[in-house]
Structure formats: C-alpha cells, structure tokens
Amino acid sequence: MTSVAVTGLGVVSPIGAGPESFWAALCEGRSGVSDVRAFPTAGMRCPRAAECPPAEPCENRVAALGFEAARQAVASAGLDSMPDGAALIMGTSVGGLPESEEAYLRALKKGRRLGGIRPYLNHCPSASTDLIAHKLHQNGPRITVANACSSGTAALGEAWLMVGTGEVDCALAGAADALARLTVGGFNCLRVVTSDVPRPFDKDREGMAVGEGAAFLVLENMERARRRGADILATLEGYGVSSDAYHATAPDPTGGGPLRCMRQAMEAAGIDVDSLGYINAHGTGTRANDDAEGRALAALLGERAGAIPVVSIKGALGHALGAAGGFEAAACVLALRRQTVPPCTGHRMKEPDLPLFVPTRPLRRSINYVLSINLAFGGNNAALVWRRAP
Amino acid sequence: MKPVWISGWGAVGPGGFDVTLPQTGTHPEKKAKRVPGGLPLKDGFSPGALRWLDRSSLWWVNAVRRALPENKESQAGQVVGIGWGSIAPTQSFISEFYRSGFQGMSPALFPFTVANAPAGQAGVLLSLKGGTITVNAREAAGLAAIVSGARMAATGLIPIGAAGAVDDLSGLLHYSLAKLRPPGSLPLGEGAYAVGLTADTPPAQLPGVRIAAWASASAPGGSHLFPADPAALWSRLEAGLRMRCGWGSNAADMLFLSQDVPALEDASRRWAAAEGAEKALVPFQGSLGACGASWAGAVILAARAIQESRGRRAMLMALSTGGSAYGLALEDGGAE
Numbered sequence: 001m002t003s004v005a006v007t008g009l010g011v012v013s014p015i016g017a018g019p020e021s022f023w024a025a026l027c028e029g030r031s032g033v034s035d036v037r038a039f040p041t042a043g044m045r046c047p048r049a050a051e052c053p054p055a056e057p058c059e060n061r062v063a064a065l066g067f068e069a070a071r072q073a074v075a076s077a078g079l080d081s082m083p084d085g086a087a088l089i090m091g092t093s094v095g096g097l098p099e100s101e102e103a104y105l106r107a108l109k110k111g112r113r114l115g116g117i118r119p120y121l122n123h124c125p126s127a128s129t130d131l132i133a134h135k136l137h138q139n140g141p142r143i144t145v146a147n148a149c150s151s152g153t154a155a156l157g158e159a160w161l162m163v164g165t166g167e168v169d170c171a172l173a174g175a176a177d178a179l180a181r182l183t184v185g186g187f188n189c190l191r192v193v194t195s196d197v198p199r200p201f202d203k204d205r206e207g208m209a210v211g212e213g214a215a216f217l218v219l220e221n222m223e224r225a226r227r228r229g230a231d232i233l234a235t236l237e238g239y240g241v242s243s244d245a246y247h248a249t250a251p252d253p254t255g256g257g258p259l260r261c262m263r264q265a266m267e268a269a270g271i272d273v274d275s276l277g278y279i280n281a282h283g284t285g286t287r288a289n290d291d292a293e294g295r296a297l298a299a300l301l302g303e304r305a306g307a308i309p310v311v312s313i314k315g316a317l318g319h320a321l322g323a324a325g326g327f328e329a330a331a332c333v334l335a336l337r338r339q340t341v342p343p344c345t346g347h348r349m350k351e352p353d354l355p356l357f358v359p360t361r362p363l364r365r366s367i368n369y370v371l372s373i374n375l376a377f378g379g380n381n382a383a384l385v386w387r388r389a390p
Numbered sequence: 391m392k393p394v395w396i397s398g399w400g401a402v403g404p405g406g407f408d409v410t411l412p413q414t415g416t417h418p419e420k421k422a423k424r425v426p427g428g429l430p431l432k433d434g435f436s437p438g439a440l441r442w443l444d445r446s447s448l449w450w451v452n453a454v455r456r457a458l459p460e461n462k463e464s465q466a467g468q469v470v471g472i473g474w475g476s477i478a479p480t481q482s483f484i485s486e487f488y489r490s491g492f493q494g495m496s497p498a499l500f501p502f503t504v505a506n507a508p509a510g511q512a513g514v515l516l517s518l519k520g521g522t523i524t525v526n527a528r529e530a531a532g533l534a535a536i537v538s539g540a541r542m543a544a545t546g547l548i549p550i551g552a553a554g555a556v557d558d559l560s561g562l563l564h565y566s567l568a569k570l571r572p573p574g575s576l577p578l579g580e581g582a583y584a585v586g587l588t589a590d591t592p593p594a595q596l597p598g599v600r601i602a603a604w605a606s607a608s609a610p611g612g613s614h615l616f617p618a619d620p621a622a623l624w625s626r627l628e629a630g631l632r633m634r635c636g637w638g639s640n641a642a643d644m645l646f647l648s649q650d651v652p653a654l655e656d657a658s659r660r661w662a663a664a665e666g667a668e669k670a671l672v673p674f675q676g677s678l679g680a681c682g683a684s685w686a687g688a689v690i691l692a693a694r695a696i697q698e699s700r701g702r703r704a705m706l707m708a709l710s711t712g713g714s715a716y717g718l719a720l721e722d723g724g725a726e
C-alpha cells in the first residue's frame with residue numbers, strides 16, 4: 001500500500017459548519033442536541049436530536065448536506081474541481097429517506113394515490129451520492145456504502161484501499177445523513193434515546209440522540225499530494241472491518257467484534273497500543289453499546305487503559321448514523337493537526353466497570369496516531385488509524 | 391495484491407436456487423421475474439431465529455450459505471449489494487407510524503429498515519465474523535459489490551467471503567420503477583445471488599475461476615437516468631479492465647452489458663458489434679430480470695460457463711441510473 005495523505009476537509013454539523021467552527025465547538029464542549037424541530041413529535045418518548053441549519057435547496061437533504069461538505073473539502077485541498085478520474089465514496093445510512101417517507105405519508109393520506117415518483121427513487125442511498133457527483137462533475141469510480149452506523153468509516157476505508165493500491169490517485173470520501181421520522185422514531189421505539197444529552201461512557205448514561213450532517217475528506221496518493229504542493233493534514237494508515245455475528249441491533253456484549261476490527265486496523269498501520277495518542281470511540285451513550293465497546297477497548301488497551309484517552313464526540317453531535325464516521329474522521333484529523341484531544345462532551349462520572357480514561361476537557365499532548373471505530377446494527381464494525389502528517 | 395478466486399455460488403431467484411439461461415430465445419416475457427413461492431428457504435434454521443426475517447434477508451442468507459464452504463464460514467466476510475434498498479420493510483414501518491403515530495412503531499420491524507439488514511442477518515444466522523459491508527448501486531449493485539469484494543479480498547481485508555446482491559420488488563418499488571421505465575424495457579427482477587471469494591490459494595474445485603481485473607467509472611447525467619452515452623462508459627471500463635488484466639482486444643468470449651431499457655439494449659448491440667464481439671454478448675437480463683442483484687447472477691453464469699469449459703474469459707460491464715459503472719473480468723484459472 002502506498003501512503004495516503006489527507007489534503008482537504010469539509011464539515012457541516014449541528015455545532016458548526018466548516019472545520020474551524022466545528023473544532024472550536026468540539027473543544028468548548030458544546031452540544032448540538034436539543035428538542036427536535038424538523039417535524040412534529042407528538043407521542044414520541046424522547047424527542048431529542050442534533051440538527052443542522054437548513055441546507056441549500058436540493059432534491060434531497062442528505063445530498064444538500066453532503067454537497068456542502070464535499071465542496072468545502074475540495075476547496076480546502078486547493079483544488080479547483082474534482083480531479084479527472086477521482087473517486088467519490090460516500091457513506092450514508094438513510095439516504096433520501098426524509099423525502100421518501102414524506103412522500104409515502106402523503107400517499108397514505110390520499111388513499112394511495114402516489115403522486116410523483118422521484119421521492120421514492122431518492123430512497124436509494126446511492127441517489128444522494130449521484131446528486132453530489134453530478135454537482136461536482138465527478139467521473140471516476142463511485143461507491144455508496146450503506147453500512148448503517150459504520151457507513152462513514154467504511155467509506156473512508158474503501159477509499160484508503162483504492163488510493164493505497166493505486167486504483168485511483170485521489171478520492172473524495174466521507175459521509176452524510178439527515179434526520180427522518182423513521183430513524184428518530186425507530187430509536188425511540190427501541191427505548192435507547194436520552195431525554196437529556198448523550199453522556200458516553202458515563203455512569204449515569206441513559207441513551208443516545210440521533211444527529212445529522214456531513215463531513216468529507218480529500219485523500220490523495222502521497223506522491224501526488226507532495227508533487228502539487230498540497231498541505232498534508234494527516235495520513236490514513238489502516239482499516240479494519242469485522243462482524244459480531246450476534247444480533248440484529250444489540251452489540252456482542254463481549255466486545256469481540258469491535259476488538260477484532262481495531263486490531264486489524266492497527267496491524268495494517270503497523271502500530272501497537274503504545275503508539276496511540278487517543279481513541280475516538282463509537283460511544284453512543286447507550287448502556288449496551290458503551291458496555292460492549294468499553295470491554296473491547298479495555299481488552300485492546302490492557303495496562304494502558306487508564307493512560308490513553310478514549311473520547312466519543314456523540315455528546316456534542318448526537319449520533320449522526322452513517323455520517324458519524326465522517327464527523328469522527330474530521331475530529332481525528334483536526335486533533336492530529338492541533339495536537340489536542342477533544343473532550344468527551346456530556347461525560348461527567350466515570351463508569352466504575354470500565355477502566356477507561358475519558359477526558360472532559362481538551363488535552364494538549366503529543367499525538368502521533370489516532371484510532372477511530374464505529375459499531376453498527378447487525379454488528380458491522382469498522383475502524384481506521386490516522387497518523388500525524390509527516 | 392493477492393489473486394482472487396470464485397470458490398462457489400448461491401442463488402435465490404426466478405429460477406429458484408438455480409441460475410440458468412433458456413436454451414432458445416432470450417426474453418419473450420415482459421412480466422417481472424419474481425422469486426417463486428414454495429422454496430425451502432427456512433430449512434436448517436430454528437423457527438425462532440427466522441421469526442422476524444424480511445424477504446431480502448431470508449433470500450440473502452440462503453444465497454450466502456450455498457456460496458460459502460461450510461468449514462470456512464466463521465472467518466468469512468460479506469460484501470452485500472443492494473439495488474433498491476430496504477424499501478418494503480421501510481414502507482411497513484412508515485405505515486405503522488401513519489396508523490398509530492410514534493407510539494405504534496414496532497421495535498421488531500425497525501432493524502429491517504436499515505440497508506445492511508441482510509448482511510447483519512446473514513452474519514448472525516451463519517456465524518460470519520469477517521469484515522462486512524453493504525454497498526448500494528441501484529441497477530449495477532451486484533457487480534459493484536463483487537468489485538468491492540474482490541478489492542477487499544485482494545488486499546487481505548477479507549481473505550474469504552461472499553459477495554453479491556439482493557433486491558426485493560415488493561411494495562411501491564415495483565410501481566415506481568414500472569412507471570419510470572420506457573415501453574419495451576426488459577422485465578424487472580428480484581432475488582439474491584452470491585459468489586464465494588477466496589484470496590491467494592485457488593479453491594479445491596478445478597478449473598478455478600479467477601477474477602482477472604476490475605474497474606469502475608462514472609458519467610454525469612440525470613440522477614435517476616441511465617448515462618446518455620453508455621458506449622463511452624463501456625469503452626472506458628474495457629480499457630481499464632484490459633490494462634489491468636493484460637488481455638488483447640476481443641479476448642473475452644462472453645460479454646455481459648446492461649440492457650435494462652431499449653436505448654441500452656440498442657447501444658449494447660452496437661457497441662459489441664463495433665468491437666467485433668456481437669456473438670459474445672449474453673442477454674441474461676431477460677431471464678434473471680433487470681435489477682441490481684441480477685448482475686451478481688451474471689457473474690455466476692459466467693463463472694459456471696468457465697468452470698464447465700463453455701468459455702474461458704468473460705467481461706461484465708454494468709451501468710446504473712445516476713451514472714455509475716462497474717466492470718469485472720473473469721478467466722479460467724489456467725489461462726495464460
């Protein structure tokens with residue numbers, strides 16, 4: 001594998017648009033979680049979510065959020081446009097669901113007179129990727145990863161494979177998702193949504209909150225990036241994937257699946273736990289996720305568990321489902337750039353059963369590598385290793 | 391990069407568990423190609439395990455368990471393509487909301503609204519613990535997934551696994567697609583098709599079928615339309631495939647091209663004729679139906695033909711609405 005450089009970054013989030021305001025809000029410990037405004041919530045158990053401001057008009061909201069983040073990333077890489085033959089790889093869990101559910105509800109109200117077809121066609125996750133691609137005049141390989149909550153991380157991993165093996169020189173990779181009744185209501189019916197803000201790895205955590213937004217990164221072959229004089233923000237060094245083979249929604253309580261994919265990513269990067277500056281955890285703030293993931297992290301870190309910071313940014317951003325991996329990639333790159341570990345917003349009290357070091361304030365320290373992981377429905381886990389720019 | 395081999399296959403489609411083309415004619419029927427009822431899809435599973443399984447998941451689980459060697463299952467990964475996504479369970483879930491509000495939403499149904507539900511269910515029911523991803527590429531989903539699977543296998547990310555796709559025509563999807571498709575389009579299809587992939591060592595059965603190369607590209611155009619110039623995309627893919635596998639021109643004796651709608655069918659025949667490959671063109675979509683999953687069925691057809699010495703090299707190039715295109719080259723493991 002050739003070295004893969006990160007040369008561009010774009011973010012649209014509930015706590016700020018653009019990498020600078022996103023990072024500032026993360027380090028301030030600001031949370032974007034509040035009462036749902038996107039649709040009426042009568043009868044919903046915990047109507048809490050993290051919402052972005054309205055996006056530019058577009059055929060679907062995921063594409064609108066994604067395009068804005070993608071545009072920022074291309075511009076910040078110093079590129080006038082998508083390079084010829086560059087790949088576009090997007091992770092999304094819901095795709096055009098906000099529009100298709102709206103259309104289907106309208107149809108039900110009218111007694112199944114279905115009206116226009118386009119909202120239903122938008123239901124396919126790749127429709128959002130295609131809309132972004134057309135706006136960017138992209139003509140290279142295109143992949144839409146629909147891996148539920150690990151979509152963004154897996155999309156970046158697939159981009160790493162493509163750039164690292166020389167299949168393409170450059171890839172725009174990231175993730176986007178938007179709030180929908182089905183997802184906010186769905187997590188509510190599973191009774192895993194908090195009435196407060198998510199408190200990852202906290203003793204008193206009571207659940208997650210759905211979020212939305214988008215983040216994209218430009219990944220380039222290192223030689224190409226250097227040749228054109230690009231500012232190298234970080235490098236992507238390893239990717240791991242695994243399956244729990246346990247349950248449709250609940251994680252394997254032993255944490256075996258996440259542990260395997262973290263080890264695979266670290267092996268690909270050629271590092272051990274002593275190299276890690278911090279770990280960006282999935283950390284949804286639900287009891288089941290944080291218990292299982294906490295066990296995997298404790299097993300991975302061993303004696304270093306009390307020394308290597310473990311941070312989830314879902315207290316700040318909510319759980320943006322497929323987009324979560326995009327946000328977390330952006331946070332890892334910015335942390336390596338600023339040599340600062342962001343705080344675990346929402347976390348107050350250590351969980352006695354989890355021997356983890358969870359910082360509640362930004363930590364300035366030397367960071368050479370960051371490991372980031374996402375767990376998903378179906379036990380489809382994915383992990384990435386990021387490195388400080390050379 | 392390690393060599394990648396096709397080690398097996400499994401299907402749940404219009405032909406039941408088999409994937410074949412008719413001996414004569416191509417696709418006289420225009421009715422959608424549906425999965426027949428009465429298949430023993432639940433055999434070998436405990437009834438409780440399948441209680442809530444949706445059709446897509448049940449079909450995918452059955453395709454995968456036939457595609458993988460039994461003693462390798464626990465290490466195996468999956469790359470699942472979905473053509474149209476989880477639209478049927480999603481509509482059921484939204485209907486629950488319409489009838490009873492947020493309080494009426496069923497926690498049993500919600501997990502099946504997620505696009506990776508078939509992958510998750512196969513992982514649970516077949517104890518597949520290798521890396522698993524789900525990709526979506528509408529009409530080209532099956533080939534997109536096998537291309538991603540080949541990449542993941544060649545780089546050692548999933549040394550063994552199953553790759554393919556699943557599509558379910560239930561619900562509004564059939565209505566939407568039927569409305570959108572011009573007269574004379576090939577019948578729509580549904581089902582699940584998976585191939586087993588193994589990296590490094592050829593599988594036990596000989597002659598092995600090797601994935602010689604893969605390529606992908608895209609073209610601008612309408613977000614819900616097929617590319618306006620399919621020939622240009624096929625030419626780009628073919629050039630990419632030939633560059634990677636070192637084949638000369640006209641080396642493939644089987645050529646699979648998208649023919650979903652009349653314009654594509656015409657373009658495919660013209661492109662094949664211009665390449666001197668008209669006789670190699672395999673019109674599979676009339677039998678399997680036009681859908682993302684059937685492209686994984688095409689890979690099975692090509693691999694079986696190579697295994698049975700009815701051909702030595704196959705080139706498959708799929709286009710999707712929205713403009714994505716994927717190509718795969720297969721060859722006899724003994725080919726120079």
